[in-house]
Amino acid sequence: MYPESIISEKIHQLFQEHSLDPVKKDKAFANRLSAHLPKIHRLFGEIYGTCFDVEYQFIELLRSLILAHQDREASLKKRDQEKSAKGVWFLSNQLAGMSLYVDRFAGNLKAMPTKLSHLEDLGVNFLHLMPIFESPAGESDGGYAVSNFKKVDPRFGALEDLISLRKKMHSQGMYLMLDIVLNHTSHHHEWAQKAKSGDRYYQSFFYAFENRRIPDEFERDMPEIFPESAPGNFTWNEEMGKWVMTVFHTYQWDLNYTNPNVFRVMLDTVLFYGNLGVDLLRIDAPAFIWKQMGTSCQNLPQAHTLLRLIKQCVQVATPGMAILGEAIVAPKEIMKYFGTGEFIAQECDFAYNATQMALQWDMLASGETRVMLNAQAEILNKPYGTSWITYTRCHDDIGLGYDDYMIAKAGKDPYLHRKFLKDYYSFSGDQWMSPARGALFSSNPKTGDARISGTLASLCGLEKALIEGNGPAIDQSIQKILMMQAHSILLGGLPMLFYGDEVGYTNDYRYQSDPRKSYDNRWMHRPVIDWDKVNRKKVAGAVEQQIFEGTKILLQIRKENELFSDLSNISWMSSHNIHVAGFVRRMGDERMYCLFNFSDKAAYLTWYAFREQGEGATQLVDHWTKSEIAIGQNDEHLIIEPYGFRILEPII
Numbered sequence: 339m340y341p342e343s344i345i346s347e348k349i350h351q352l353f354q355e356h357s358l359d360p361v362k363k364d365k366a367f368a369n370r371l372s373a374h375l376p377k378i379h380r381l382f383g384e385i386y387g388t389c390f391d392v393e394y395q396f397i398e399l400l401r402s403l404i405l406a407h408q409d410r411e412a413s414l415k416k417r418d419q420e421k422s423a424k425g426v427w428f429l430s431n432q433l434a435g436m437s438l439y440v441d442r443f444a445g446n447l448k449a450m451p452t453k454l455s456h457l458e459d460l461g462v463n464f465l466h467l468m469p470i471f472e473s474p475a476g477e478s479d480g481g482y483a484v485s486n487f488k489k490v491d492p493r494f495g496a497l498e499d500l501i502s503l504r505k506k507m508h509s510q511g512m513y514l515m516l517d518i519v520l521n522h523t524s525h526h527h528e529w530a531q532k533a534k535s536g537d538r539y540y541q542s543f544f545y546a547f548e549n550r551r552i553p554d555e556f557e558r559d560m561p562e563i564f565p566e567s568a569p570g571n572f573t574w575n576e577e578m579g580k581w582v583m584t585v586f587h588t589y590q591w592d593l594n595y596t597n598p599n600v601f602r603v604m605l606d607t608v609l610f611y612g613n614l615g616v617d618l619l620r621i622d623a624p625a626f627i628w629k630q631m632g633t634s635c636q637n638l639p640q641a642h643t644l645l646r647l648i649k650q651c652v653q654v655a656t657p658g659m660a661i662l663g664e665a666i667v668a669p670k671e672i673m674k675y676f677g678t679g680e681f682i683a684q685e686c687d688f689a690y691n692a693t694q695m696a697l698q699w700d701m702l703a704s705g706e707t708r709v710m711l712n713a714q715a716e717i718l719n720k721p722y723g724t725s726w727i728t729y730t731r732c733h734d735d736i737g738l739g740y741d742d743y744m745i746a747k748a749g750k751d752p753y754l755h756r757k758f759l760k761d762y763y764s765f766s767g768d769q770w771m772s773p774a775r776g777a778l779f780s781s782n783p784k785t786g787d788a789r790i791s792g793t794l795a796s797l798c799g800l801e802k803a804l805i806e807g808n809g810p811a812i813d814q815s816i817q818k819i820l821m822m823q824a825h826s827i828l829l830g831g832l833p834m835l836f837y838g839d840e841v842g843y844t845n846d847y848r849y850q851s852d853p854r855k856s857y858d859n860r861w862m863h864r865p866v867i868d869w870d871k872v873n874r875k876k877v878a879g880a881v882e883q884q885i886f887e888g889t890k891i892l893l894q895i896r897k898e899n900e901l902f903s904d905l906s907n908i909s910w911m912s913s914h915n916i917h918v919a920g921f922v923r924r925m926g927d928e929r930m931y932c933l934f935n936f937s938d939k940a941a942y943l944t945w946y947a948f949r950e951q952g953e954g955a956t957q958l959v960d961h962w963t964k965s966e967i968a969i970g971q972n973d974e975h976l977i978i979e980p981y982g983f984r985i986l987e988p989i990i
């Protein structure tokens with residue numbers, strides 16, 4: 339690698355080549371580059387320092403930063419400045435998100451603007467558009483098998499449509515989130531096609547082996563991600579005559595990040611998305627980007643180094659774009675994606691609070707909170723200045739990946755407890771009394787692992803209740819849906835609703851007769867929106883109206899109270915009643931008690947719970963029921979109805 343002194347000279351040359359003006363016009367960029375350069379240099383050297391052409395690669399990386407800066411629209415540069423003036427802009431309680439499939443929600447990108455009023459009505463101003471870049475129909479994994487990272491798939495529209503949607507969203511105060519599928523490409527991607535035709539340069543973009551020797555070595559320690567639909571981690575490619583690493587589906591070829599050319603071209607893609615005006619970039623499956631024989635090939639230190647390097651580069655070239663690492667892994671491992679050591683809060687700005695999400699489902703099935711509380715020591719370690727995506731459901735399955743010790747400490751057997759949860763949520767399960775209608779996803783008979791598919795509403799019992807025409811059960815499932823949403827909306831982080839849940843979509847089983855989807859039951863919870871159904875949000879008393887209005891009020895409560903910003907200001911109340919999860923959000927002297935009864939019976943909470951920390955209030959305002967409650971004696975109780983919740987602010 340070049341010593342630092344030579345780098346300054348090289349940068350000067352690059353600036354000249356690209357007519358950059360570090361004194362006036364490009365001063366802010368030049369300042370950012372010099373501030374981040376030492377780390378970029380070091381991180382790049384850690385991974386690629388021994389490559390024969392490392393110096394050339396490094397200069398090309400710097401060139402990418404310059405070109406991205408020069409491509410950045412003036413309006414986006416202004417937005418960068420506005421964001422940085424706000425401090426950490428994304429911690430704000432003013433943001434509320436939704437994930438949606440453009441085609442299943444609106445038809446295509448051009449039609450999206452006509453649907454923004456629905457989102458505005460709900461209080462959503464942050465949109466995660468599920469993958470829209472070119473992806474072969476039938477082998478697309480919902481868009482996560484990309485064949486061209488820079489071309490919008492014609493079924494959604496064109497790049498111009500995306501840009502004009504983004505401009506409209508920004509002008510209306512909305513934010514855009516898109517994915518980058520960093521770990522793999524579709525086998526129809528140009529690089530994979532060239533590799534298949536024998537091009538050695540592109541074969542080195544992937545992990546390709548002539549015989550089973552190395553694949554067998556790797557597979558000794560690699561778990562399977564889709565054991566039912568895509569067992570194993572390698573796929574034989576006849577055209578190339580080689581085994582290719584395919585950790586996910588057989589048509590998703592893993593990119594080889596030991597090759598610096600791969601890193602650079604994917605960094606260019608990251609910056610390209612930044613310049614499309616993306617506010618939050620979701621890095622898909624970052625835990626998998628580095629492979630090393632003899633390991634599980636997940637969460638390796640080099641994967642973190644690469645993410646840190648990406649973050650540094652983004653801060654230089656497209657600084658307003660925050661990074662979300664989609665690491666759905668063990669609780670301890672998730673935390674590392676926020677950065678560790680000198681890189682604390684300098685890796686991913688966001689991670690999914692997948693642990694708490696799964697634990698919400700754990701509490702709903704078991705009716706108690708002990709396992710969830712045992713996980714908090716780890717979850718609360720999130721560094722200040724970073725944030726969670728909080729959610730109840732998303733396009734993926736629910737994994738029960740929290741640690742065994744969290745279950746064992748609650749006095750339960752981890753194997754039997756997980757079996758209970760799987761039975762509870764899957765329709766074919768043994769818990770015939772369960773109201774949930776879901777399905778097991780990716781069952782692995784070798785390990786006994788399985789995850790859970792199903793919509794929020796179906797898993798909360800609405801599907802069954804509607805089929806049976808059971809009024810009280812319908813009411814109870816609506817209550818559960820709103821309690822689950824309240825919990826994740828108020829928890830701390832950016833709430834990300836999943837489209838359809840705001841009007842109570844139940845499972846859609848039509849995917850079973852579509853051969854392009856039938857192998858993947860996650861499609862049961864990815865609805866095609868019927869706008870007549872959505873419009874029932876205006877019909878007083880309709881299921882859709884009750885869920886929509888409830889969700890809307892929850893988002894309003896969050897927006898009206900700044901203490902719901904993610905200031906790392908959450909603490910859990912001690913367990914006065916094992917059925918009630920209670921957290922307190924604080925800011926200065928203000929506080930908000932958020933209490934959730936996960937049981938099907940009324941819960942009694944002694945009023946002492948509100949005196950425990952010596953606060954001296956005599957009255958509470960309930961923001962959900964818009965009523966005032968007097969705090970009673972220590973031997974009296976606050977009563978919370980089955981699956982009820984309270985959002986209580988003490989009046990001091």
Ligand code: GLC
Pocket residue numbers: 479480482483519586622623664733734
């Ligand atoms: C992520 C996506 C998931 C996809 C996988 C492979 O986990 O959320 O839907 O199947 O990556 O790209």
